[in-house]
Amino acid sequence: MADREADLADSQRRHWQNTYAAHPGMYGEQPSDPAVHAASVFRTAGARDVLELGAGHGRDALHFAREGFTVQATDFSATGLQQLQDSARAQDLGERVTTAVHDVRDPLPLQDSCVDAAFAHMLLCMALSTKEIHAALGEIRRVLRHGGTFIYTVRHTGDAHYGAGTEHGDDIYEHGGFAVHFFDRDLVDALANGWTLNEIHAFEEGDLPRRLWRVTQTLP
Template sequence: MSGELGREQRAHWERTYTAYPGMYGEQPSEAAVRAAAVFAAGGEVLELGAGHGRDALYFARSGFAVRATDFSPVGLAQLAERAAAEGLPVTTAVQDVREPLEVADRSVDGVFAHMLLCMALSTGEIEALVGEVRRVLRPGGTFVYTVRHTGDAHYGAGVAHGDDIYEHGGFAVHFFSRELVGRLAGEGWELVGVEGLEEGELPRRLWWVVQRRVG
């Protein structure tokens, strides 16, 4: 993601969360519900791109300790307020995923990222991030993520930024090919499964991916 595009997207998300608190509603995403069934019961989950926290709160209510990160302080403040009100085991931290994760090696049991990898990140930045995810997972730990893919209705629409990144309605999205999904589950990973998933009214077409750290 270019520096300029990255700054524009961060500002856009800050404005969006400020204008529409709890914009995704109270209910967890289908992706999170599925992930909770995959993660080891009672483990610690790191969520990347937690936003205002509907999924992080769901994980915490389901018995997981949660570290929730996002590049939006506004979204995280909404999440922290709700977690504190319910006494849930959630910690929050501002994190730009283009930078190394501020998490210790081999310290979490699961990592969850719902449409975070398909934001305005270059392929190189995505590959580096997946390397960081492997670093922070304990051996045998699980990474569950979703991404919009090249079969989505918005693929190829709007402003083209190169590297399969298209901006539509102010939001820039990196659309994933199936080949890229396979490449991200290369050395050091076991690809457990890839499924199609639909979300929203368009609907958005996603890959739901589960991969496990080997070694």
């Protein structure tokens, strides 16, 4: 990792850790709309276990667990994951949810072909280089079983914050302390190479509003 990329990664890690500490449960208890959709897709596909990357304090991981899935949740914020664990125990879901502190830039601490489905809500559009995003997809592909489904969401180049704030190169812009890699369609298509690209769904979220794609792809 180049020094500039490493510095940005470290600053974002500290920023998220501090944000979760200052604002416990900052996204609320209700699951995101993409997670509700993903649970339905995963159930239809016959999935039993779900890997969530970038789970944060766990509103979506807990939704998957309540829906009957076994969930492995990862995030690079130990503070966020501790909040997830506390909530899981409080909701009697502790046996369905396991957590691991993990930076998506690193290999996943999982065996090959060990999960049925994977989910990532706005993780891949964090402060990751295009190379790091491709490497992350390679790891997700490695741990999914044949026929497994991956659903992810990303902010795209039609978003109002694209081109605003501090530019870090590689379509990464920092605004309000949060660095975002905005996706264009070419990047989505490139990440689907070797997969079946089932759907690209445009939607909006939040007050700005943020403009995102929800992408569904499956392993052959």
